[in-house]
Amino acid sequence: MKYVHSLLLPIAAVGVLMFPVMLNAASLEPIDSSGVQVQPQQQSGISYLSxxxxxxxxxxxxxAKGYNLHMTFSIGPESKYVPDVDVVVQKTPGQTVLTLSxxxxxxYVQLPAGKYTVVATRNGVERRETTDVGSxxxxxxxFHWNGDE
Structure with missing residues (x-):
């Protein structure tokens, strides 16, 4: 009986050590593309995914590869994703290059190198960020909203 217990401990330790590896493997699983409706789109020569x-x-x-500006929109203390944001991307100063409703x-957007201002509006509440995009x-x-806005 003592032999069985001494054998189980190393097996259990290996299982615990492998758990993080199994979690990472799960995130690399293939995507079920039959349910995915995301297609690259273009507006005024600017390619994007939404x-x-x-x-x-x-x-x-x-x-997705080849997009040099990644934006995420969330709300509330749990940072839940929200799909109802109006987005304006402007090449500084003030030249609009992309408008999404x-x-x-x-x-995800593929932009020429330069400085851009992104204005994200949800329920009338605006968030603004400026960034340099390169190659x-x-x-x-x-972009995050508290949830009571």
């Missing part, structure tokens, strides 16, 4: 409702759609957008909760790492902007 969506992220449901896990497969979110993963599809997050895995009811966008999100994820919006290197994508810029990530998170």
């Amino acid at each position: 969506g992220g409702i449901g896990e497969d759609e979110s993963k599809a957008i997050e895995q 009811q966008a999100g909760p994820l919006v 290197g790492t994508a810029r990530n902007l998170v």
